Amino acid sequence: MENKLKWYHKAIVYQIYPRSFYDSNGDGIGDIQGIIAKLDYLKKLGVNAIWLSPVYRSPNDDNGYDISDYCDINPEYGTMDDMDQLILEAKKRDLKIIMDLVINHTSDEHPWFIASKDPKSKYRDYYIWQDKPNNWTSFFAGPAWTKVNDAYYLHLFSKKQPDLNWKNPKVMEEIKKILHFWLKKGIAGFRCDVINIIYKTTLEDGKKRFVLTGKEHYHSQAGCHRILKELRSDVLEQYDCFTVGETVLVNTQQANELIHPDRKELDMVFGFEHMDVDHINNKWFKTKFKPKKMMKVLNTWQQEVYWNANYFENHDQPRSVSRYLKNDEKYRVVGAKMLATLNLSLRGTPYIYQGQEIGMTNANFRTIEEYRDLESIRIEKLARKLWFPKWLRMRILSKASRDNARQPLQWNQAGGFTTGNSTWIPENPNKSYINIEDQTKDKNSILKYYQELIKFRNESEALLKGNFKPYSATKKIYSFIRESNDQKLLIVLNMSNKKPRIPKGIKGDIVVSNYHRTNFINPRLNPYEALIIDITRREA
Numbered sequence: 074m075e076n077k078l079k080w081y082h083k084a085i086v087y088q089i090y091p092r093s094f095y096d097s098n099g100d101g102i103g104d105i106q107g108i109i110a111k112l113d114y115l116k117k118l119g120v121n122a123i124w125l126s127p128v129y130r131s132p133n134d135d136n137g138y139d140i141s142d143y144c145d146i147n148p149e150y151g152t153m154d155d156m157d158q159l160i161l162e163a164k165k166r167d168l169k170i171i172m173d174l175v176i177n178h179t180s181d182e183h184p185w186f187i188a189s190k191d192p193k194s195k196y197r198d199y200y201i202w203q204d205k206p207n208n209w210t211s212f213f214a215g216p217a218w219t220k221v222n223d224a225y226y227l228h229l230f231s232k233k234q235p236d237l238n239w240k241n242p243k244v245m246e247e248i249k250k251i252l253h254f255w256l257k258k259g260i261a262g263f264r265c266d267v268i269n270i271i272y273k274t275t276l277e278d279g280k281k282r283f284v285l286t287g288k289e290h291y292h293s294q295a296g297c298h299r300i301l302k303e304l305r306s307d308v309l310e311q312y313d314c315f316t317v318g319e320t321v322l323v324n325t326q327q328a329n330e331l332i333h334p335d336r337k338e339l340d341m342v343f344g345f346e347h348m349d350v351d352h353i354n355n356k357w358f359k360t361k362f363k364p365k366k367m368m369k370v371l372n373t374w375q376q377e378v379y380w381n382a383n384y385f386e387n388h389d390q391p392r393s394v395s396r397y398l399k400n401d402e403k404y405r406v407v408g409a410k411m412l413a414t415l416n417l418s419l420r421g422t423p424y425i426y427q428g429q430e431i432g433m434t435n436a437n438f439r440t441i442e443e444y445r446d447l448e449s450i451r452i453e454k455l456a457r458k459l460w461f462p463k464w465l466r467m468r469i470l471s472k473a474s475r476d477n478a479r480q481p482l483q484w485n486q487a488g489g490f491t492t493g494n495s496t497w498i499p500e501n502p503n504k505s506y507i508n509i510e511d512q513t514k515d516k517n518s519i520l521k522y523y524q525e526l527i528k529f530r531n532e533s534e535a536l537l538k539g540n541f542k543p544y545s546a547t548k549k550i551y552s553f554i555r556e557s558n559d560q561k562l563l564i565v566l567n568m569s570n571k572k573p574r575i576p577k578g579i580k581g582d583i584v585v586s587n588y589h590r591t592n593f594i595n596p597r598l599n600p601y602e603a604l605i606i607d608i609t610r611r612e613a
């Protein structure tokens with residue numbers, strides 16, 4: 074493995090949610106010129122690649138995850154010229170660009186779908202039409218079928234996101250053209266949206282479930298593996314690029330079946346099991362976060378999966394400081410640094426989501442009107458129908474809504490996201506004390522810690538390519554070893570707000586600390602303390 078590492082194994086990827094990153098023209102919506110304006114900021118942070126959430130033409134039912142033209146840019150974000158300029162400017166700075174590839178579904182406003190409403194159209198079979206719906210349910214709750222004229226079409230997400238029919242070879246040909254189009258422009262890869270559910274083996278009724286009835290008919294099917302192999306051998310292999318799959322509901326075995334190099338499908342996948350430890354049944358019913366459950370999942374994935382894509386935040390997940398810290402006011406700074414240490418010292422390619430590097434928090438909206446995400450709005454309606462009281466509906470959303478991660482990036486005390494006087498989604502008032510400008514000046518800030526940690530990682534053999542060995546996983550402390558030929562590191566993380574004893578027998582040189590610790594005279598870890606200890610020459 075060590076010798077087979079490619080650039081994307083050593084890279085750190087920064088995810089940009091374009092709508093909320095930086096607005097260059099004052100209309101309150103982030104855009105491509107805004108990204109260009111901030112490339113130097115990203116370069117200074119030390120990341121190597123940028124994953125852009127969708128910037129394609131889209132009616133924005135699901136903020137771009139509903140595409141109406143794969144080879145055009147959403148006018149709100151700019152033009153294709155802007156995009157070409159972004160690719161060029163990124164290249165000048167040695168930053169790679171990864172595009173979001175959404176091929177499970179298109180927008181219902183895509184010309185293919187508009188044409189396919191006519192049963193006689195040659196586009197009819199680009200989508201999945203039936204005379205009668207089956208009992209499948211959508212990821213956004215409710216039935217997965219909608220009626221047009223006398224027939225029903227399948228949509229695993231919103232009704233404005235009809236699923237493509239991957240049994241139709243013409244769909245495959247169309248998507249190959251789109252891949253070539255972007256790869257020829259110099260794109261370095263794709264993050265493949267819900268890629269393990271694109272192939273529907275049968276359309277029979279599913280076993281009745283509380284959520285996602287029908288999934289056994291489309292989840293990680295043989296047909297999906299065939300498609301991924303073909304896209305790779307016929308297109309992707311011709312370019313220096315990589316793919317990371319967003320793979321819902323996979324276990325470690327299914328992950329390996331998608332990414333093992335011998336199979337020639339994807340290069341890595343985003344698992345969800347570590348995101349599932351703080352809820353029952355579905356993400357809306359949050360339970361108390363128990364660090365040990367997370368440690369167990371991470372140990373399993375680290376040991377069993379060929380190569381991991383490590384993340385704790387993205388545009389679909391609540392902010393990690395609000396989610397995993399007992400008191401995100403008091404411990405936000407040390408806690409964010411501890412989570413950074415975890416994210417960047419696990420084995421695999423780390424992903425950082427915009428704002429994570431300054432410890433941005435959940436939204437704290439007070440009214441339902443402030444929410445923008447279609448999923449949140451749907452769930453709130455559903456909960457109202459079920460007579461959930463208002464306080465409970467607001468509480469559920471405040472903990473689990475995707476809008477928690479979608480507020481504008483906080484550039485300075487005034488916000489600094491836009492020069493206009495409104496933003497597409499309300500800003501977080503805590504921008505006054507959580508922002509990039511302040512943290513650039515403060516040498517103890519979360520941002521500075523990220524910069525230093527990234528530098529450390531980039532120079533560390535053990536972190537870049539060493540193996541992973543669990544050391545201990547208790548209720549409070551997570552520790553593991555990363556070891557390469559010439560370097561051995563012990564990572565010790567207090568994932569609690571308590572002061573547990575440092576595990577016995579730990580010696581070595583402290584090379585990273587979020588408390589400026591230099592020795593072990595204090596035998597107890599501080600709340601959310603994180604340490605990287607060089608034990609190359611000592612036995613731990």
Ligand code: TEU
Binds near residue numbers: 138389
């Ligand atoms: O998400 C897929 C997915 O299953 C979930 O993570 C989703 O965000 C939702 O919370 C289910 O409850 C991907 C994208 O990341 C997401 O933004 C899109 O809305 C979705 O696919 C459809 O394209």
Ligand code: CA
Binds near residue numbers: 101103
């Ligand atoms: Ca704008």
